[in-house]
Amino acid sequence: LSGSSGETKGIFTPKFEDYQKVYNEVAKLLEEKDDYDDGSYGPVLVRLAWHASGTFDKETGTGGSNGATMRFAPEGDHGANAGLKAARDFLEPVKEKFPWISYSDLWILSGVCAIQEMQGPTIPYRPGRVDKEVAACTPDGRLPDASQGNKHLRDIFYRMGFNDQEIVALSGAHALGRCHTDRSGFDGPWTFSPTVVTNEYYNLLLKEKWTWKKWNGPKQYEDKTSKSLMMLPTDMALISDKSFKPWVEKYAKDNDLFFKDFSAVITKLFELGVPFAESSEKYTFKPTNA
Numbered sequence: 001l002s003g004s005s006g007e008t009k010g011i012f013t014p015k016f017e018d019y020q021k022v023y024n025e026v027a028k029l030l031e032e033k034d035d036y037d038d039g040s041y042g043p044v045l046v047r048l049a050w051h052a053s054g055t056f057d058k059e060t061g062t063g064g065s066n067g068a069t070m071r072f073a074p075e076g077d078h079g080a081n082a083g084l085k086a087a088r089d090f091l092e093p094v095k096e097k098f099p100w101i102s103y104s105d106l107w108i109l110s111g112v113c114a115i116q117e118m119q120g121p122t123i124p125y126r127p128g129r130v131d132k133e134v135a136a137c138t139p140d141g142r143l144p145d146a147s148q149g150n151k152h153l154r155d156i157f158y159r160m161g162f163n164d165q166e167i168v169a170l171s172g173a174h175a176l177g178r179c180h181t182d183r184s185g186f187d188g189p190w191t192f193s194p195t196v197v198t199n200e201y202y203n204l205l206l207k208e209k210w211t212w213k214k215w216n217g218p219k220q221y222e223d224k225t226s227k228s229l230m231m232l233p234t235d236m237a238l239i240s241d242k243s244f245k246p247w248v249e250k251y252a253k254d255n256d257l258f259f260k261d262f263s264a265v266i267t268k269l270f271e272l273g274v275p276f277a278e279s280s281e282k283y284t285f286k287p288t289n290a
């Protein structure tokens with residue numbers, strides 16, 4: 001009845017070891033299922049965790065990662081969430097193997113796992129999210145629109161409770177992954193190493209010459225040198241704004257500082273609006289490649 005998994009009198013109370021098992025399972029699938037995009041589901045798992053969390057509104061306390069309401073239409077069908085079904089489907093076998101974990105805890109745990117397995121910083125994790133019903137779906141328009149600029153970024157991220165430094169630190173996630181024409185309409189990766197967490201996004205923003213891409217798609221930038229990298233209008237706002245830019249410069253120079261601030265800010269993002277129990281502990285998962 002007892003043992004390492006905390007099972008007493010038939011009520012299963014998962015412990016740290018149980019969450020580490022879920023982490024290890026996600027890490028194993030990331031390793032196995034390498035026939036996707038740039039060879040990893042890691043970036044799209046990070047995007048799922050971010051879009052689950054980034055609906056938070058501090059005034060009303062609605063949205064955020066608690067609830068996993070993106071499982072349902074209308075939220076799953078919001079334009080911003082196009083393509084995230086790939087991430088949710090990837091996680092379905094994990095949910096089947098560990099049915100005790102809520103989707104909302106699983107999505108965030110998977111984001112943490114993906115960041116750590118892609119050589120990123122340690123991200124402390126707390127469980128305690130509960131899945132909600134369709135009625136808790138958030139209205140469309142809470143996530144950022146890449147075609148806009150600095151005012152829009154502040155409107156969206158201040159609503160979640162972030163400041164300028166945190167907006168820049170969070171944006172470093174664009175070291176990862178790529179844009180897909182059949183999802184957002186935009187095309188291409190931000191860096192040459194889209195499956196490794198680095199401060200390259202900031203370096204490229206500052207060092208490359210960015211020009212408008214000539215194509216029929218939505219307005220985006222391409223680098224003058226290789227023409228294979230991209231920046232969104234919202235990415236470029238980070239270097240045209242005098243309060244954002246110093247942080248881009250700091251993170252470009254100092255990867256340790258970026259890792260420290262990114263870990264802190266993404267932990268905050270992942271916990272927005274989650275009513276954790278007083279007694280809830282922060283877990284630190286061991287990366288499988290450490």
Ligand code: ZEM
Pocket residue numbers: 043044046047050083144145146147153170171173174176177178179180181183184185186232234266
């Ligand atoms: Zn993103 N993001 N994002 N982002 N994002 C895309 C892809 C990814 C914005 C945005 O419009 C887009 C944050 C912030 C912002 C990731 C993580 C985080 C794409 C491409 C777009 C258009 C989607 C596609 O076509 O597949 C905007 C406007 C943001 C405002 C600042 C934050 C914050 C993130 C995490 C902390 C990641 C990992 C991807 C790559 C997904 C993939 O499938 O490769």
